[in-house]
Amino acid sequence: MKKIKIKVNGKVKTVLDNSKLSDLLNNLNIPIKKVAIELNQEIIDKKRTSNIKLKKSDKIEIVHFIGGG
Amino acid sequence: MKKDKLIIANKKFDSRLIVGTGKYKSMTECAKAIKLSGTEIVTVAVRRVNISNKNKPLLMDYIDPKKITYLPNTAGCFNSKDALRTLRLAREIGGWKLVKLEVLGDKTNLFPDMIETLKTTEVLAREGFRVMVYCNDDPLMAKRLENSGADAIMPLAAPIGSGLGILNKINIQIILKQTKLPVIIDAGLGQASDATIAMELGCDGVLVNTAIAKAKKPFEMALAFKNAVLAGRQSYNSGRIAKTLMGNPSSPTEGII
Numbered sequence: 001m002k003k004i005k006i007k008v009n010g011k012v013k014t015v016l017d018n019s020k021l022s023d024l025l026n027n028l029n030i031p032i033k034k035v036a037i038e039l040n041q042e043i044i045d046k047k048r049t050s051n052i053k054l055k056k057s058d059k060i061e062i063v064h065f066i067g068g069g
Numbered sequence: 070m071k072k073d074k075l076i077i078a079n080k081k082f083d084s085r086l087i088v089g090t091g092k093y094k095s096m097t098e099c100a101k102a103i104k105l106s107g108t109e110i111v112t113v114a115v116r117r118v119n120i121s122n123k124n125k126p127l128l129m130d131y132i133d134p135k136k137i138t139y140l141p142n143t144a145g146c147f148n149s150k151d152a153l154r155t156l157r158l159a160r161e162i163g164g165w166k167l168v169k170l171e172v173l174g175d176k177t178n179l180f181p182d183m184i185e186t187l188k189t190t191e192v193l194a195r196e197g198f199r200v201m202v203y204c205n206d207d208p209l210m211a212k213r214l215e216n217s218g219a220d221a222i223m224p225l226a227a228p229i230g231s232g233l234g235i236l237n238k239i240n241i242q243i244i245l246k247q248t249k250l251p252v253i254i255d256a257g258l259g260q261a262s263d264a265t266i267a268m269e270l271g272c273d274g275v276l277v278n279t280a281i282a283k284a285k286k287p288f289e290m291a292l293a294f295k296n297a298v299l300a301g302r303q304s305y306n307s308g309r310i311a312k313t314l315m316g317n318p319s320s321p322t323e324g325i326i
Contacts, residue, residue: 004257010115014140029245036161041154043161061117063158064127067099068114068144069089069229069255 004056015054023058035064041065073306075274077251078199078220080138082109085268086298087253089278090128095285100131102281106291110138110170112276113147134163140201142169147182149189150307156198168193169223171203174253179229179256187217194218198324199249203255205239208247215250222250223276225266227257230279234263245271261290261297266272268301269309 002017008024015024021044024033037044038061044052075082077178091119093099103111111132132139146152149172156168170189171229174182181204193200195218201221202214211222226242227233228255235241235254245252251273264275277294284290 009120011120028120030118030120031127034127034162035118037160038158043157046161061158061220062120063115063162064118065139065141065159065162066116067090067093067096067114067128068142069091069112069276 004054004057006054006058006060008060009062017054017056019054020050021052021054021060025049025062028062030062035062036040037062072182073302075251077201080137080167083160084109084295085274085302086264086294087112087274088281088291088294089276090132091278091280094301096126096128096131097131099128099282099286102287102291103137105143105288105295106281107295108137110140112140112142112278114142115155115162119212119321131245138167139163139165140167141165143171146172147174147176147185148172149192150184152185152189153192154194157196160198161310167199167201167220169201169203169281181205183207183226186218189215190214190217190219201253206237208240210244211244212247219250221253221273222314223253223255225256226263229256231257232259232280233257234259235266235270238266241267242269242270258314261293262296265304266300268298269305271305 002016004017006013032046040059074324075085084107085111086106086108088103088106090099143155146155152172159165166227172182172185172189173179183205188198190202200218201223202208202219203223206224226235253274254267254272255274255276258277258280267275281287281290285319
């Protein structure tokens with residue numbers, strides 16, 4: 001299977017070509033209810049992550065809340 | 070006594086103390102200080118999930134967003150674009166519409182960039198956010214923010230984390246006099262009495278982070294701030310006596326032997 005490189009939170013990750021965003025989130029063990037996700041600077045509807053296929057050079061940001069003033 | 074509630078964006082709160090969740094030694098310490106402070110609103114920052122350490126503790130596991138209102142902030146944003154991106158993401162995490170906007174202009178004094186802040190407030194209000202705005206203690210800017218759709222004005226007491234207390238009481242009083250919005254003193258408080266002074270001026274609330282988190286005894290300081298805010302509000306509601314230059318005896322002058 002062909003592999004592609006993407007960036008997740010600034011770090012390069014290798015994933016299978018045509019794999020889905022939901023696969024990546026599962027592999028990373030992301031608590032989906034507690035995060036927000038951006039794909040190439042666009043916010044992703046968390047209910048639709050299984051409809052999104054990852055492409056070469058995609059940039060994904062996964063954010064959550066941390067302590068702050 | 071009549072219920073004296075803090076109302077922000079139609080939401081009612083019993084506590085007038087808002088507490089930041091940054092700078093604590095641990096999540097456990099943070100959660101305990103928050104509990105002791107009696108606060109119902111905490112500020113939180115939006116940051117990348119650490120994807121290499123999956124077991125890192127999550128804030129939401131320590132402070133339940135169902136019980137305490139999360140107020141996402143834009144700390145670390147120096148322009149409108151970044152602030153908007155941050156708050157749109159924050160809203161996505163769990164539908165938060167009430168947010169704290171802060172767009173800073175200088176990395177050393179941490180003063181707000183009011184031009185970027187004003188611009189961002191307009192956009193956020195149009196997008197349906199309820200915006201509490203960190204701002205300078207400038208009465209003109211405070212009015213402009215109100216006219217741009219802000220839900221609360223949050224003037225600084227002094228630079229963020231400085232602990233200097235309220236530097237310009239007159240400006241704060243002018244801001245209070247001319248606005249219909251809740252005014253929350255944000256940033257720069259150092260000790261509990263600073264919060265009392267803010268409340269006695271007639272402010273609707275105070276936001277404290279460093280003064281509690283970095284106190285030698287954060288739990289005691291959290292309690293001190295809780296009591297200070299209550300005392301200040303009671304004092305304000307009680308109607309203070311007029312100031313006089315000369316003394317007035319407290320005991321009757323008649324019948325002196």
